[in-house]
Amino acid sequence: MLDVRPQPALHDTVTALTQRLFHEARLLDDERFEEWLELLCEDVSYHMALKSRRFRADRSAPIAVGAGNVFNDNLARLKLRIDRLRSGFVWAEDPPNFVRRVVSNVEVLDADEPNEAVVHSVVVIHRNRIDGQTRLLTAGRTDRWRKGAKAGFSLRAKSRSTIRCCPTATSTYFSRSIQRETMTMRLERIGREPEFSRYMDLKEGWLDRRIFSDAEIYEEELYRIFARSWLFVAHESQLPKAGDFLTTHMGEDAVIVTRQPDGSIKVYLNSCPHRGNKVCFADAGNTRRFVCNYHGWAFNTAGELQGMHEEYCYDEGDIDRKKNGLRQVARVGSYKGLVFATFAEDGPSLDAWLGDFRWYLDMLLDNEEGGTELIGGCIKSVISANWKFGVENFIGDAYHAGWTHDSGCRSMNNGQPFPPIDMDNSYHASVNGHGWEFGTEGVGDLFLLGRPKVMEYYEKIRPKMADRLGTMRSQIFGSVASASIFPNVSFLPGISTFRQWQPKGPMQFELKTWVIVNKAMPDDIKDEVTKGVMQTFGPGGTFEMDDGENWENCTTVNRGVVTRHEKLHYRCGIGRQIDHDTLPGIVYRGQYNDANQRGFYQRWLDMMEATDLGAMPPRPEPRLTGVAETRDLPGLFAL
Incomplete structure (x- = not known):
């Protein structure tokens, strides 16, 4: 008997049609509807019929409820739908959705007509709502494609639920049928193109x-930032003795940081190579070994x-111990007590990463x-909230303080308002994404701390600081100031809060805060600083609660299905860049600035x-290249 079943298409055809499906899904995911319209020919007929079924409560038998049309549009009506969507008056979702489409199980067969192909595939739609509900919708599709003379394959015709459209002006029609199915599948990460x-x-400021x-x-x-950046993992004072350890995260990767017998510091994944279980559950301590509680695999403090x-x-021969230790990070470095680590084997050194920001x-x-x-x-x-809101607030947003923190400031300082800003003698300075905004009066943040003894201490050591x-x-320190180290460390130098914004998803971060003080500071002054930090920027502090509420609202509101397409304004002070003979970095005048x-x-x-961190441009060109110690700077930098 003659076999008349459709035959698998050639490899090039399979590849081309698979890429077509991926491209369409990416356009729809990114809500690039105008680009999607360009795939349609002028006489397109977009007709999608949907046959619905309901199941009984016991799932015993379906109940047919009829069929109807979801779409029956030409190109003009499709454009109108998209215009109305952009207006925000229709198709609004409450709560809004994030939608991602994954195309899978693509099978391409030769059709009965020349230069045509039949494509079977499955589309999985992942719909994640702002209220936390998640839905997975699956659809089996059968498309019919025709290969044009110039433009490659185009969508031709669709059987049951018909979508007729055309990827290019010279292409002809295609169609695909959609039926709901139940299936299991393996989802793979497909990286977004760098756009x-x-x-x-x-440059325009949005x-x-x-x-x-x-x-x-x-x-x-x-992948691109946290797996390649130099990330803060510890302060050396947290690991004074051999065997001391702490656990933290680099991005969302859990790591263990340990002091070695030779005084060095190692950092490795907090994940057993046997089944991946978390090895150490303690925040910090001292130990001779780490033992996984699943199968008892034991590791020394070197991993x-x-x-x-x-x-x-x-x-x-079953196992090579040398190859089955805890995965070490690629590089570890420190700068004056701060310990950093990176998973990137190549790229800038820690000194180059910090650059002139060391000053x-x-x-x-x-x-x-x-x-x-x-x-x-x-x-x-x-x-x-999104982790970036915390970083950007500390890197330069002095503007919010006099309004957001007004009541907190008055309650801490006998009714006195936030200290005024001298726009002629205050600055923003940025180096490779790190930033420090500051005044030069020397007392603003010390005043906000609300601890007179701390103010007296710093005024006493200020002459030595100047030397x-x-x-x-010495004039900058203690002023109203805030700073961040790219990507996710921030601090208030005069108030002495030191913090890290650990990402836990696009809409949540874990805030880790410490009190940072001079080692030489008397114990009673350290105690005063600690109390001041807790009252201002602790979890229950007068200022911390203000900020957290604002960041949460910024994150949730920006996610609105219409709101997300609006631009955010970042033009404040955009024309106030200056050349400064003493301050390194990209410098702008005026502390109220973006x-x-x-x-x-x-x-x-x-x-x-x-793609190559070593090829990233310095921002700006460094002025302190070859300077190992900023105390030894000659000339104007020693002012």
């Missing part, structure tokens, strides 16, 4: 709101596999002999689009 520049125009809530953008941040439960069950960091880390330490442990809190760091930096925020997002964009 992140469309989410911002920093950002796309979707970078604060889009799940796919967040996933790319984990090396030492033994296993019932080790006799492994025959010779500013030394105001916090080296304003007195002996350096700094973290005291009082770590406080962790969870805030339902050590120069007059300019300059550092723009610098942060410029480095965000650099990393999201860079």
Whole structure:
């Protein structure tokens, strides 16, 4: 008997048609409807019939409820639908959805007509609502494609639920049928192409709101930023002795940080290589070994596999201990007590990563002999907001303080308002995405701390600070100021809160806060600083609660199905850049400014689009190249 079943298509045809399906899904995911319209020919007929069924409560038998049309449109009506969607008056969802489409199980067969192909596929639609509900919708599709002379394959005709459209003007029709099915499948991550520049125009001063809530953008941040940046993991004062350890995260990767017998510090994944279980559940401590509680695999403080439960069950050659230790990060480095690590084997060194920003960091880390330490442990809190809102607030948003924190400031300081800002003698300074905004009066943040003894202490050591760091930096320290180290560390140098914004999804972060003080500071002054930090920027502090509420509302509101397409304004002070003979970095005059925020997002964009970190441009060209110690700077930098 003659076999008349359709035959599998050639490899090139399969590849071309699969890419067509992926491209259409990406356009719809990104809500690039205008580009999607370009796939349609002028006489397109878009007709989708939907036959519905309901099941009885016991799932015993379906009940047919008839059929109807979801769409029956021509090109003009489709354009009208999209225009109305953009207006926000129709198709609004409450609560709004994030939708992602995954095309899977693609099978391409030769059709009965020349230059045509039949494509069977499955589309899985992942719909994630802002209220936390998640739905997976699946649809089996059968498309019919025709290959044009110039433009490749185009959609031709559709059987049961008909969608007729055309990818190019020279293409002919296609159709596909859609039927609901139940299925299981394996989802694979398909990386977004690096088109992140469309989410911002920093020269014009705007950002796309979707970078604060889009799940796919967040996933790319984990890969492109957190897996490649130098990330803060510890302060050396937290690991004074061999065997001391703490656990933290690099992005969403859990890691263990340990002090070695030779004094070095190692960082490795907190995940057993046997089944992936978490190895260490303690926040910090001292130990000789880590043992996984699942199968008893034991590791020393260097992360090396030492033994296993019932080790006799492994025959010779079954396991190589040297290859089955805890995965080490690629590089670990420290700068004046701050310990950083990176998963990236290549890329800039830690010194190059910090660059000229070391000049500013030394105001916090080296304003007195002996350096700094973290005291009082770590406080962790969870805030339902995107991690970038915390970073950008500390990197440059002095503007919010006099309004958001007015009542808190008055309650802490006998009814006195927030200190006024001298726009002629205050600045924003940005280096490679790190930023420090500051005044030069020397007392604003010390005043906000609300602890007179702390003010007296710093006024007493200020002459020595000037001798050590120069007059300019001694005047900056203690002023109203805030700073961030790219990508996710921030601090208030005069108030002494030091913090890290750990991402936990596009709409949540864990805030870890410490108190940072000079080691040489008397114990009673350290106690005063700790109390001041708790009253201002602790979880129940007068200022911290103000900020958390604002960040949460910014995140949830920006996610609205219409709201997300509106631009955010980042133009404040856009024309106030200056050349300064003492201050390194990209410097803008006036503390009320968006300059550092723009610098942060410029480095965000650099990393999201860079394939080679070593090729990323310095922002700006460094002035301190070859300078190992900023205290030794000659000339104007020693002012």
